[in-house]
Amino acid sequence: MRKRFMKLSVLLLVATFVVSGFSSKKEYNSSSMFTTDIVGELADVPFEYEVNMKSHHSVPFVGKSLEGFSSDVGFQESSNNYKAVNRLGYVGKYQFGWSALRWVGVKSKKRFLNDPDLQDKAFEALIAKNKFVLRDYITSYAGKVIGGVKVTESGLVAAAHLGGAGNVMKFLCSDGDNVFADANNVPITKYMKQFANYDLTSIPANANAKAIL
Structure with missing residues (x-):
């Protein structure tokens, strides 16, 4: 009698398991990838162009x-870090040397490093001065191809920022044979190409430009 009861119990358990295995209840994948009832905000998945976008191309455009021009030159020089000081003593977002600082009327490196507005004004003053020094060369060479590089006003101004207006003149007068490179071995031709065709008309050539707030 006891054995018969045990057999019946086993059969009942098997029957229950089989019935539950064919239940009409739907199954849902437990992976969070397929979950539709998400609490909170969805993650913002970037487009491919956003993933590949360099930081100096970020919005606002x-x-x-x-x-x-200011943002891109600043990024090239220091990743737009107003506190940057390199091993050669060049300082700020635009990596000014001491002679360039004095040329635009800045007398204190400490103040310069702690004042982003002053740095921006100094950069604008340097643009104005370099435009004045190079004014005849800009008029004579703009649009021409020298040493395989198309000459533009902004390209010459950027090259002067890197290597000085005098070395830009030497490059043009040598028909591209005399190419100055800075202490990091960056040639002025790189800046001429990289910073070509920016609109700098809002800053007129001015031999007396100073960084004044």
Whole structure:
């Protein structure tokens, strides 16, 4: 009698298991990838172009304006770090040397490093001065190809920022044979190409430009 009861119990358990295995209840994948009832905000999945976008191309887009020129030169020089000081003593977002600082009327490196507005004004003053020094060369060479590089006003101004206006003149007068490179072995031709065709018309050539707030 006891054995018969045990057999019946086993059969009942098997029957229950089989029935539950064919239940009409739907199954859901437990992976969070397929979950539709998500609590909170969805993650913002970037487009491919956003993933590949360099930091100096981030929005807001300032393009080829003076603001774009300042931002792009600053990024090249220091990743737009106003506190940057390199091993050679060049300082700030635009990596000014002491002679360039004095040329635009800045007398204190400490103040310069602690004042982003002063740095921006100094950069604008340097643009104005370099435009004045190079004014005849800009008029004579703009649009021409020298040493395989198309000459533009902004390209010459950027090259002067890197290597000085005098070395830009030597490059042009030598028909591209005399190419100055800075202490990091960056040639002025790189800046001429990289910073070509920006609109710097809002800053007139001015031999007396100073960084004044």
